[in-house]
Amino acid sequence: ATALSSLRSWDEARDLWQHADEATREFTAGLCEQLRLILEPTVATKLRGDYKTGKRLNMKKIIPYIASQFRKDKIWMRRTKPNKRQYQIMISVDDSKSMAESKAVEIAFQSIALVSKALTQLESGQLSVVKFGETTNVVHPFESQFSAEAGAKVFRNFTFEQTRTDVRKLVETSLDLFAATKPASENLWQLEIVLSDGVCEDHDTIRRLVRRARENHIMLVFVVIDGIANTESILQMSQAKYVPDASGELKLQVDKYLDTFPFEYYVVVSEIEELPEMLASILRQFFAETGDR
Amino acid sequence: MASQVKVRFFTRDEDRELHCPGNPVFVPVSLKRYGLSEIVNHLVGLEKPVPFDFLIDGTLLKGSVEEYLVANGLSSEHSLDIEYTRAVLPPQFLASF
Ligand SMILES: [Mg+2]
Numbered sequence: 001a002t003a004l005s006s007l008r009s010w011d012e013a014r015d016l017w018q019h020a021d022e023a024t025r026e027f028t029a030g031l032c033e034q035l036r037l038i039l040e041p042t043v044a045t046k047l048r049g050d051y052k053t054g055k056r057l058n059m060k061k062i063i064p065y066i067a068s069q070f071r072k073d074k075i076w077m078r079r080t081k082p083n084k085r086q087y088q089i090m091i092s093v094d095d096s097k098s099m100a101e102s103k104a105v106e107i108a109f110q111s112i113a114l115v116s117k118a119l120t121q122l123e124s125g126q127l128s129v130v131k132f133g134e135t136t137n138v139v140h141p142f143e144s145q146f147s148a149e150a151g152a153k154v155f156r157n158f159t160f161e162q163t164r165t166d167v168r169k170l171v172e173t174s175l176d177l178f179a180a181t182k183p184a185s186e187n188l189w190q191l192e193i194v195l196s197d198g199v200c201e202d203h204d205t206i207r208r209l210v211r212r213a214r215e216n217h218i219m220l221v222f223v224v225i226d227g228i229a230n231t232e233s234i235l236q237m238s239q240a241k242y243v244p245d246a247s248g249e250l251k252l253q254v255d256k257y258l259d260t261f262p263f264e265y266y267v268v269v270s271e272i273e274e275l276p277e278m279l280a281s282i283l284r285q286f287f288a289e290t291g292d293r
Numbered sequence: 294m295a296s297q298v299k300v301r302f303f304t305r306d307e308d309r310e311l312h313c314p315g316n317p318v319f320v321p322v323s324l325k326r327y328g329l330s331e332i333v334n335h336l337v338g339l340e341k342p343v344p345f346d347f348l349i350d351g352t353l354l355k356g357s358v359e360e361y362l363v364a365n366g367l368s369s370e371h372s373l374d375i376e377y378t379r380a381v382l383p384p385q386f387l388a389s390f
Contacts, residue, residue, distance in 0.1 A: 164295055165295070199319070236316035239319040240335075252332065254318070257319055
């Protein structure tokens, strides 16, 4: 069956955007600042070059300088400014029905608004929004400028009625989208932030794709929206599987659901207030462990 | 249809020993009574396995969980509350008495 998803009306979408915008206003500047610290290179490059003026003398040049009767006077080094990194950032949001069931819809809308506003303020590159469920669709392309109207247009597309959650297809499609848009620049970084209730299957296949994303230098982080607290939390959820034993006989195995979660870099967020710090921490961890590239 | 669905098992049995923790479990939709029984026994942690019957919305589950979902126009995006009760003794067991 194909997912014929209807659109929300413009009025409803604008209303939803306005609410999400207001609910996240107080966190936007903070998240923007945190992201600036993480995403922009802070380490100044080494002193280098042969200049007539500069910050520090190049001692190796002093003797030739004197020997040349002070003609070879490019004896200074300067600190060159690090190149500003350019980013392509994709926000991928779960549009499946389970999002509505697990009360993750409101926080999903707020998260889209918060992250897109912070990134727009940061002016660090291009932003796109993708929705996924049974199918994966771009609802805001990298080429378009993000704005409140663009936000409302994005919200029109989310109805949370898709009857499957195909995360494997999402990761495959994202890899293709990133590959198709990547201009030849060493200074372009690609980041994907997935927002979902985290319920998906086929963990082993997804894990392989996540590894491929990493090989392609795509930074992939997963924000699990945990809409229902306490015993309903994904942290408490388990998974029953039948796994063949040594003799090939299927044996029941019950694990904690998150123990086999295929995304290495994930955080669990149950309130929008937690998102800025959680997102910053997972990105910091990513940069620390992958050593930039 | 995905191969798994989120389920919350509960029982109205007065015997506290038969109660399992209330947190959800992701289970294969292909399971029928026997498989579900095995899972609940695992969750309850009984020393001696007890056979269970299963009810969804008050209706006895006859086939697989998937059959139930399809028959009721539900997808695997729904979570199910499944009640378990001690199984009524099978006829061949009664006959042996
Ligand atoms: Mg889902």
